[in-house]
Structure formats: C-alpha cells, structure tokens
Amino acid sequence: MNLWQFMLHNHTEVVELTLEHLWLVGVSxxxxxxxxxxxGILITRWPALNKPILGGANIIQTIPSLALFGFLLPAxxxxxxxxxxxILALTLYAxxxxxxxxxxxIQGVDRAVVEAGRGMGLTDRQLLFQVELPLALxxxxxxxxxxxxxSVGLATIAAAIGAGGLGEYIFRGLAxxxxxxxxxxxIPAAVMALLADVSLGWLEKRLSAN
Amino acid sequence: xxxxxxxRPAIEFRNVSYRLNGADDRELLHNLNLxxxxxxxxxxxxxxxxxxxxxxxxxxxxxxxxxxxxRVEARPIREWDVIRLRRMIGxxxxxxxxFPHFTVERNIGLVPTIENWPASRIAExxxxxxxxxGLDPETATRYPRELSGGQRQRVGVAxxxxxxxxxxxxxxxxxxxxxxxxxELQHEFLExxxxxxxxVVFVTHDLREALLLGTRIALMEAGRLINVQTPEExxxxxxxxxxxxxxxxGAGA
Numbered sequence: 001m002n003l004w005q006f007m008l009h010n011h012t013e014v015v016e017l018t019l020e021h022l023w024l025v026g027v028s029x030x031x032x033x034x035x036x037x038x039x040g041i042l043i044t045r046w047p048a049l050n051k052p053i054l055g056g057a058n059i060i061q062t063i064p065s066l067a068l069f070g071f072l073l074p075a076x077x078x079x080x081x082x083x084x085x086x087i088l089a090l091t092l093y094a095x096x097x098x099x100x101x102x103x104x105x106i107q108g109v110d111r112a113v114v115e116a117g118r119g120m121g122l123t124d125r126q127l128l129f130q131v132e133l134p135l136a137l138x139x140x141x142x143x144x145x146x147x148x149x150x151s152v153g154l155a156t157i158a159a160a161i162g163a164g165g166l167g168e169y170i171f172r173g174l175a176x177x178x179x180x181x182x183x184x185x186x187i188p189a190a191v192m193a194l195l196a197d198v199s200l201g202w203l204e205k206r207l208s209a210n
Numbered sequence: 211x212x213x214x215x216x217x218r219p220a221i222e223f224r225n226v227s228y229r230l231n232g233a234d235d236r237e238l239l240h241n242l243n244l245x246x247x248x249x250x251x252x253x254x255x256x257x258x259x260x261x262x263x264x265x266x267x268x269x270x271x272x273x274x275x276x277x278x279x280x281r282v283e284a285r286p287i288r289e290w291d292v293i294r295l296r297r298m299i300g301x302x303x304x305x306x307x308x309f310p311h312f313t314v315e316r317n318i319g320l321v322p323t324i325e326n327w328p329a330s331r332i333a334e335x336x337x338x339x340x341x342x343x344g345l346d347p348e349t350a351t352r353y354p355r356e357l358s359g360g361q362r363q364r365v366g367v368a369x370x371x372x373x374x375x376x377x378x379x380x381x382x383x384x385x386x387x388x389x390x391x392x393x394e395l396q397h398e399f400l401e402x403x404x405x406x407x408x409x410v411v412f413v414t415h416d417l418r419e420a421l422l423l424g425t426r427i428a429l430m431e432a433g434r435l436i437n438v439q440t441p442e443e444x445x446x447x448x449x450x451x452x453x454x455x456x457x458x459x460g461a462g463a
Binding site for chain 2: 012110112113114115116118119121122123126130131132135188
C-alpha cells in the first residue's frame with residue numbers, strides 16, 4: 001500500500017486529524033495575537049517593561065516543547081484536557097514573534113511622521129490607531145506569519161500528550177517504523193505550513209505597500 | 211499697561227531653560243527671554259546645537275521647560291491642555307513627516323477631521339489649501355510617495371495651515387530642497403504671509419533665508435540668545451557672531 005492509497009483509505013481520519021491540527025494552530029494563534037499585539041504596544045509606551053516582557057517571552061521560547069507540555073500538565077482546568085494544554089503551550093510559543101514584531105514595527109515608523117503627528121495635536125490613541133499601527137501592520141503580519149508557521153510544526157508534538165492533530169500519524173508511524181504513516185502526518189502538516197506562509201506573506205506584502 | 215490679550219505678545223519666554231535629564235544634565239537652552247509679536251515672522255538663526263529647534267519644540271510642548279515661564283497667547287504653558295494648544299499651532303518640519311498611508315487630501319484634512327468638522331467643509335478647506343500653496347486640485351488623491359520634494363513640503367505647509375491656526379512653527383522647512391525649489395517656496399511663503407499674517411517662528415541656519423523672510427532675527431549660539439534684530443540692524447551689526455555669519459555667507463548676503 002503506497003502513501004496515496006493509505007490516505008485515501010483513511011481519508012476520514014486524515015481529515016479529522018487535519019481539522020484537529022487546524023483547531024490547535026488556529027485557536028492558539030488567535031490567542032497569541034490577542035495577547036501579543038497589546039503587549040507589544042504596551043512596551044512601546046512603557047519602555048521599562050520592555051526587558052521583562054521580551055525577556056519572559058524569550059525564556060519561554062528556549063524551553064523545549066516536550067518539556068513545556070509536561071510543565072503545564074499539573075495546571076488546573078488547563079491540565080484536564082490535552083487540547084487545552086496544547087493550545088496554551090502553542091500560544092506561549094507564538095508570543096515572542098508577535099510581541100517582538102509589534103514592538104519593532106511601531107519603533108520602525110518614521111520618527112518624523114510620529115513627531116509631525118504629535119506636533120499637530122493627535123492624542124496618543126489617535127497616533128497609535130491612525131498612524132503607528134497602520135504603518136506597522138506589515139511588520140506585525142510578518143510576526144503572525146512566523147508564529148503560525150512555527151505553530152503548525154510544533155503542534156505535531158502535541159500528539160505526544162494526546163492532543164490529537166497530524167502528529168498522531170507521525171508518532172504512530174515512528175512506533176510502527178512505517179514511513180508512509182509518518183508521511184501521512186508530515187505531508188499535510190507541511191502543506192498547511194506552506195499555505196499559511198504563502199497567504200500571510202501575500203497579506204503582509206499588500207499591507208506594507210503603503 | 212494694557213493687558214488685553216490681543217496686545218500681548220503671542221509667545222513669551224521668561225527665563226526659560228531646558229536641560230536633558232541625563233547623567234550630565236546637559237543644558238540645551240539657557241535662560242531664554244524672548245517675545246514673539248502677533249503677526250510677525252521671527253526667525254531663529256543659529257548653527258546646529260544652538261538651541262533653536264529646542265526653542266521651537268518648547269512652544270508646542272513637545273518639550274517641557276526645565277525652568278522659567280513660557281506663555282502662549284498670554285496663557286502659561288502649563289495651564290494649556292496640550293492637545294488644544296498643539297491644534298492651534300501649525301507645525302512644519304524639514305522631513306515634512308507626511309503620513310505615507312494617507313492621500314494628500316487626508317493629510318491636509320487631518321486636524322479638521324479630528325476636530326470633527328463636517329465632511330463637506332473639510333473637502334472645501336482641502337481644495338482651498340491646495341490652491342493656497344500652489345498645488346493642482348488633482349494632487350488631492352495622490353499619495354506622498356508620488357510627489358516631488360517641493361510638492362511634499364507644499365502639502366506639509368497646507369496641512370499645518372488647514373485648521374487656520376494663529377501660530378505657525380517652521381523648522382528648516384525648506385532645508386532639504388534644491389536651491390531653485392527652495393527659492394520658489396521662500397517667495398511663496400512671503401506672499402502667503404502677507405495675506406495670512408500668522409505669528410510665525412521660523413528656524414533656519416541660512417542667513418539669506420533669515421534676511422529674506424524674517425521680520426526680526428533672533429541669533430542663537432550654544433543654547434543662548436545673542437540678540438534680536440531686524441534684518442537691517444543685523445546687516446549693520448558689529449556683533450562678532452553676526453559678523454561671522456555675514457562673512458560665511460559672503461558680504462553681499
């Protein structure tokens with residue numbers, strides 16, 4: 001039985017695992033965007049928080065993923081279900097690129113433009129929403145793109161704690177020493193990562209055009 | 211002594227100093243006393259680091275004075291709501307600082323927009339401003355990157371004048387332009403100022419520009435005001451720094 005026959009034969013399971021994978025990546029990325037972008041904005045306003053926040057996100061990034069899944073296991077509510085655990089871990093990993101790019105994007109806005117805006121009497125809120133964020137958007141989307149692509153790969157490891165997703169096939173294939181089963185998980189995951197990369201790359205380019 | 215606000219200077223510096231809050235507490239401006247009269251063009255002339263830009267930024271409160279008192283429209287600066295203050299002061303800088311993601315129209319209409327003018331009045335005002343600074347009405351829909359340097363600075367001036375502020379601050383507005391465009395804009399500025407009679411504070415290091423545009427010239431050096439003179443007085447001045455300027459720009463300046 002070759003790879004295509006295997007995937008065709010198990011198509012309901014392939015679709016199911018792909019959807020689980022998408023769920024893990026999607027929810028965690030959205031959560032990371034909702035937390036990371038405000039944190040990135042925050043550290044442009046209070047530079048004193050810059051080091052602790054970026055440092056914290058950096059430290060999380062250095063924890064090996066398998067270990068992070070393990071660390072979070074005893075957490076209340078979160079630890080009850082494997083998918084919650086996986087989403088939390090993926091969210092934490094995605095934070096760094098989001099915080100860093102939001103910060104860098106806003107800091108990268110032409111100082112003359114910001115100064116002109118301030119001098120004309122824009123409030124800080126107007127400056128942020130009408131000038132800084134629109135001009136930083138390309139860089140912020142680049143952060144979302146990096147975070148998403150990393151998440152698609154990392155989410156395969158979530159199968160190790162029983163959170164499902166395409167990692168199921170990879171771990172099963174490893175246990176069975178069956179390359180086709182491994183590829184049945186790896187190839188859809190790779191395609192997903194590529195699609196995310198290309199579509200977010202397109203968005204990034206469009207939004208940076210101005 | 212008449213205290214009615216119209217006869218008081220538009221801007222008054224009383225013993226104003228500005229220090230950077232650093233380890234060395236460097237003083238960028240020392241004990242400045244200066245009055246800017248309503249409707250005049252006061253030029254701050256000096257080299258880099260003389261404190262002229264610092265002086266300008268104190269007026270729209272981009273910087274806060276370390277010492278002394280600064281009054282705008284006869285009112286101490288700390289009593290002003292800083293956003294209100296800035297919206298009645300037009301601000302033009304050398305780098306222009308147009309918003310690259312806004313069309314020319316939105317750039318010019320920004321202050322009227324945040325001041326909630328009705329859309330029709332903003333559109334009318336934008337057309338009026340484009341005409342005032344000598345730009346084609348169809349420039350309105352273009353983006354800043356599609357304009358030449360001279361056109362951009364015209365838009366910068368139009369944007370600063372859009373909400374009809376009584377005070378205009380200009381920080382080397384023509385400094386980055388080629389000599390011909392610069393001369394054009396200088397003459398247009400003179401024409402404009404004849405009509406509008408704004409209170410203008412104009413920063414430059416170019417003596418010719420100062421002599422051409424200024425009602426009075428405030429000569430600055432190393433954070434201190436040396437003197438304030440009319441262009442004629444400046445040309446006849448024996449003050450060493452003024453003489454050095456005249457030398458640097460050639461006797462015929």
